[in-house]
Amino acid sequence: MFGYQAGQTPLDPEQISGLKIKTIATQEQLNEFEQANINEALIWLNSKRKVKSVLATDFIIQVHQRMFGLVWNWAGQFRRNETNLGVDWTKIPVELQQLVDDANFWVTHKTYLPEEIAIRFKHRLVSIHCFPNGNGRHSRIMADLICQHIFGSAKFSWGQSSLVEPSTQRNTYLKSLKLADKGDYMGLMEFARS
Numbered sequence: 001m002f003g004y005q006a007g008q009t010p011l012d013p014e015q016i017s018g019l020k021i022k023t024i025a026t027q028e029q030l031n032e033f034e035q036a037n038i039n040e041a042l043i044w045l046n047s048k049r050k051v052k053s054v055l056a057t058d059f060i061i062q063v064h065q066r067m068f069g070l071v072w073n074w075a076g077q078f079r080r081n082e083t084n085l086g087v088d089w090t091k092i093p094v095e096l097q098q099l100v101d102d103a104n105f106w107v108t109h110k111t112y113l114p115e116e117i118a119i120r121f122k123h124r125l126v127s128i129h130c131f132p133n134g135n136g137r138h139s140r141i142m143a144d145l146i147c148q149h150i151f152g153s154a155k156f157s158w159g160q161s162s163l164v165e166p167s168t169q170r171n172t173y174l175k176s177l178k179l180a181d182k183g184d185y186m187g188l189m190e191f192a193r194s
Contacts, residue, residue: 018073018132031164033071038137041066045141051149054142055103055121057096063145064131064138072133079132086129095128107150114151118143119189123180136163143192156192 010026011019024030044066045051053059065076078092087095099121106117122143126135140163144155159169176187 020071020073024071030071034068034134035162035164037070038067038141040070042141045145051145054145054149055100055107057093057100060096060100060125060130060142063141064134067138067141068131068134074132075134076131078130081132083129086127086135092128092130096125096130099124099128103146114147114153115189115192116185118146118151118156119180119185119192121146122192123177123185123188126177127181157194158192159194 011024011030015030016022016024019030021033024033041063045063051059061076068075079086079089081089083089086092102124103117103121106112106120111117112120122139125142126139129135131138140156140158147153147155159173161167161169163170163173173191176191179185179187
């Protein structure tokens with residue numbers, strides 16, 4: 001908006017209506033509260049020695065709820081409207097279950113290398129766009145969990161910076177997602193390890 005510095009843009013009334021913390025008024029404040037909530041979710045995830053089933057819809061939903069549940073009323077709930085990204089909202093449960101089934105098959109049959117399984121899963125998950133917001137951050141954490149809990153490998157570095165704010169790293173990440181949309185996962189895999 002004209003007249004506001006980056007991050008100071010007021011939230012619109014629709015965004016504010018879903019907030020649990022009514023004192024949040026700007027994008028910068030929202031980003032700070034969301035990041036604090038995500039940090040708590042990461043502590044919870046890191047306290048789990050072994051996640052029983054990373055590739056399960058209930059766990060995927062639980063992770064989103066843990067990441068955003070202190071900030072948003074709708075955390076962990078599938079979106080119920082059409083967006084410019086993602087599948088038709090009525091198909092989210094079916095598409096997510098299909099992804100889980102496919103990923104379990106990939107793991108069992110070693111269809112791809114472990115890193116590629118995590119990246120393909122992340123890409124499809126963000127493409128489904130299950131939730132009203134936070135899909136990119138959620139899908140990156142899910143890819144990390146696949147690496148750690150299924151394959152026993154290190155999590156990704158994701159460009160070693162926040163991808164929420166506009167930046168060169170975010171632009172590179174978005175370009176790699178567009179290539180993945182066309183079936184080319186190499187850029188996304190390279191970015192994930194950068």
